[in-house]
Amino acid sequence: xxxxxxxxxxxxxxxxxxxxRVVYDLVGIEAQYDELVRELPGLDVRFAVKACPVDEVLxxxxxxxxxxxxxxxxxxxSALRTGVPVDRIHYGNTVKSDTDIAEAHRLxxxxxxxxxxxxxxxxxxxxxxSRVFCRLATDGQGALWGLSRKFGCSGQDAVQVLQAAGxxxxxxxxxxxxxxxxxxxxxxxxxxxxxxxxxxTALHRRGIVPDxxxxxxxxxxxGYVDRRGSVLEPPLDKxxxxxxxxxxxxxxxxxxxxxxxxxxxxxxxxxxxxxxAHVSRLTERRQPDGTLARWLYLSCGKxxxxxxxxxxxxxxxxxxxSAEYVPAVVAGPTCDSDDAYPSGHPRVRVPAGVASGDPVxxxxxxxxxxxxxxxxxxxxxxLPHSAxxxxx
Numbered sequence: 178x179x180x181x182x183x184x185x186x187x188x189x190x191x192x193x194x195x196x197x198r199v200v201y202d203l204v205g206i207e208a209q210y211d212e213l214v215r216e217l218p219g220l221d222v223r224f225a226v227k228a229c230p231v232d233e234v235l236x237x238x239x240x241x242x243x244x245x246x247x248x249x250x251x252x253x254x255s256a257l258r259t260g261v262p263v264d265r266i267h268y269g270n271t272v273k274s275d276t277d278i279a280e281a282h283r284l285x286x287x288x289x290x291x292x293x294x295x296x297x298x299x300x301x302x303x304x305x306x307s308r309v310f311c312r313l314a315t316d317g318q319g320a321l322w323g324l325s326r327k328f329g330c331s332g333q334d335a336v337q338v339l340q341a342a343g344x345x346x347x348x349x350x351x352x353x354x355x356x357x358x359x360x361x362x363x364x365x366x367x368x369x370x371x372x373x374x375x376x377x378t379a380l381h382r383r384g385i386v387p388d389x390x391x392x393x394x395x396x397x398x399x400g401y402v403d404r405r406g407s408v409l410e411p412p413l414d415k416x417x418x419x420x421x422x423x424x425x426x427x428x429x430x431x432x433x434x435x436x437x438x439x440x441x442x443x444x445x446x447x448x449x450x451x452x453x454a455h456v457s458r459l460t461e462r463r464q465p466d467g468t469l470a471r472w473l474y475l476s477c478g479k480x481x482x483x484x485x486x487x488x489x490x491x492x493x494x495x496x497x498x499s500a501e502y503v504p505a506v507v508a509g510p511t512c513d514s515d516d517a518y519p520s521g522h523p524r525v526r527v528p529a530g531v532a533s534g535d536p537v538x539x540x541x542x543x544x545x546x547x548x549x550x551x552x553x554x555x556x557x558x559x560l561p562h563s564a565x566x567x568x569x
Contacts, residue, residue, distance in 0.1 A: 190565040194453040199562040203237045205449035216417045221438045226252040228442025233564040246440040250280040278303040292330040301345035309342045310351030311335040319365045320357025332376040355393030363419045370423030389436035398447030400541030402490035406523040443544035450543020456535045471505035478509010478516040484549035494538040498528035511555040
């Protein structure tokens with residue numbers, strides 16, 4: 178499904194839903210996976226569980242050939258429920274306690290991300306003999322969510338970390354990075370391959386020959402609107418070209434075969450999931466500056482399905498209305514001022530005649546909607562979910 182249209186399967190499932198819920202189109206997710214592996218042949222796909230920890234989605238991807246990037250023992254357990262071989266799962270979080278490392282090792286995990294000497298010491302103690310891949314820091318430029326602070330180390334530190342891993346009885350197996358979530362530029366990918374090439378060369382000089390590089394996530398979804406109301410149009414075809422060329426470059430400089438891993442999340446699921454919600458109220462009231470504003474309150478918002486509304490505008494469909502649209506601020510139902518599109522977001526066109534209880538479909542909500550649900554903030558229950566293969 179293109180990010181700009183709703184698949185018949187998803188449309189039918191949303192229309193049939195009688196209550197609020199997140200709906201996933203499994204056929205669309207499978208087609209997205211197939212397209213990715215066609216564009217990047219030979220890629221080892223490890224789906225980022227955090228993007229959509231839904232058993233039906235994880236199972237359909239595992240059946241298609243995907244492995245998993247897990248960030249906790251809980252996510253490892255979710256991945257294992259799909260029946261995927263444990264060697265197709267890695268622990269991709271550089272932040273983990275001794276207990277988490279030991280539990281992951283007990284579950285059979287032998288591939289761990291790292292970015293510090295302290296973490297290497299802990300892995301050597303609690304997961305002896307394991308493989309580690311070191312995450313490089315990136316600046317996150319060009320992404321809606323840059324990942325530049327919490328994760329990753331410098332290239333110089335990465336060499337030291339992998340040397341220490343080898344000395345501690347671990348296998349210094351690879352390098353990884355992440356260009357930032359919903360990365361919108363090709364420049365970020367070019368910079369990523371420059372960094373990988375530089376560090377690989379430094380490792381080779383020290384006799385360390387990693388067997389893989391992990392390109393992380395960052396591949397964009399296509400159905401979003403940004404916080405200014407503009408349709409996001411990531412240059413996906415050009416991004417794929419840069420990745421193919423970058424992979425060839427890294428393999429050419431490696432003295433041994435080099436596998437390539439990637440951890441797509443939102444790219445595979447965002448545009449193939451939607452929320453069936455309803456209208457709480459369309460109101461009109463004067464703001465403190467004296468201007469008149471309409472507010473559309475939905476049954477879902479920041480705390481129950483639309484956590485990313487600070488950065489994204491979600492396309493809304495009102496299936497029972499088609500005439501006379503008016504501009505309004507979109508907000509969720511809770512008694513919290515953060516539960517609304519930010520002040521810089523332009524008004525969204527909504528039906529003037531919309532009434533409390535009318536259905537509304539929130540599109541491109543398949544990524545992170547389930548992950549970020551609260552357990553019932555303000556008494557609003559977490560959204561249930563369903564998956565469909567119906568329609569054509």
